[in-house]
Amino acid sequence: MLLAPCLRRALRPSLSLAVSRVSGARSEGPGFLPRRLGTHSAKDPVEPLNTAQGARDFVYSLHPKERKTLLQELQRFESMAIAQEEMEVEPPSSAQRRYVFLHSAIPFIGFGFLDNAIMIVAGTQIELSIGVIFGISTMVAAALGNLVSDVAGLGLAGYVEALASRLGLPSPDLNPKQADMWQTRLSSQLGKVIGVTIGCILGMFPLMFFKSEEEEKLEESKN
Template identity: 80%
Template sequence: MLLIPCLRRVLPPSRTLVSSLGCGSKSESGRILPPVPLLSGPGTAEPAPSQHWFGTHSAKEPVEPLKTEQGARDFVYSLHSKERKSLLQELQRFESMAVAQEQMEVKPPSSAQRRYVFLHSAIPFIGFGFLDNAIMIVAGTQIELSIGVIFGISTMGAAALGNLVSDVAGLGLAGYVEALASRLGLPSPDLNPKQADMWQTRLSSQLGKVIGVTIGCILGMFPLLFFKAEEEEKLEETKN
């Protein structure tokens, strides 16, 4: 479930807004926008290539869709008019900050800032992992016990169909998860443009996503507790 929104968050963009460290920019309609690359121009300077870890912008990173003209056009056309207006304002603000700090030496983010980035990134993915596993387990079990018996579907086949149901449900629930996470009162990390592009920040964000989705998937296994009780009851009835 949530494969598309999760990949959109996990894949590391080259130069994104500060708000892409966990949740995207928030539009006037309340919807969370995905990360968007900054506008390029003569006033911007490309950072020197450096070695990073966990998919956080390696020096030989392949070209990603939003770096291309077609990818950027497709993304812009997918937005509503209010979202495009909000996005343009944020891009202009962020780019002006980046140009003003271009010649400044900025210290890496502090440990407190990195912890905040970690937490800010982890919270939405706890919800993603929870819904993913919970819906897949419930749907897969019901499919196996119903049409699986009629058509002779194997356990793995039922699990695959349950994952299909989970993915379809994720298309509609992803926005609600992000909106709920944004209502927890955690603003975007207080980082300047240079700190947002540093590998320490990217690494903290990636680790937060990994830990968050791991915790969510573990919590989403709770339906197994109830299914185990039902199986034990059926075995007792069979023995009697």
């Protein structure tokens, strides 16, 4: 019951956009999140960064060092793309696709773990405290736990970045055409889905320390 909402939140476009924002700004800097690999076709929905206002808001939200790093990477990427316009480029190799997969999966494992673990702990404590006083239902307690989890995620994202950056996973060596290929986008999306699935499952560990209603009733009867 608690895993389903976590997976739905992880696959929302807003979360994907938030991760791609951080990764794009810090792909060459101290952060660990991978660059957003691949581009959307003309049929895909327009995202904020595809508009002038969205791009302006994104640029103004960066630190000076991040803007400088992003500008250098964009100039390098565009120069490579122009030079390769008429070239035939081979699809990414299996090793490159594995790197793309891992680069996308690792951060989402951390996000899924924290999101589910905090939601379970917070929701349970709310149900046992506020829920008893005001008589709220289990679903209301779960919703409030979800609120606490989302708010905590805003502050813990930086710590997750710092921790995962120590893994030293090399960035996928892709040229602009390879980054736009469907194989790269598929590997990236699979990495995100599997990563957040693993993280949410691992984040269910607090359930091991909670007693079921039957166990509580049995203990009460013994006492």
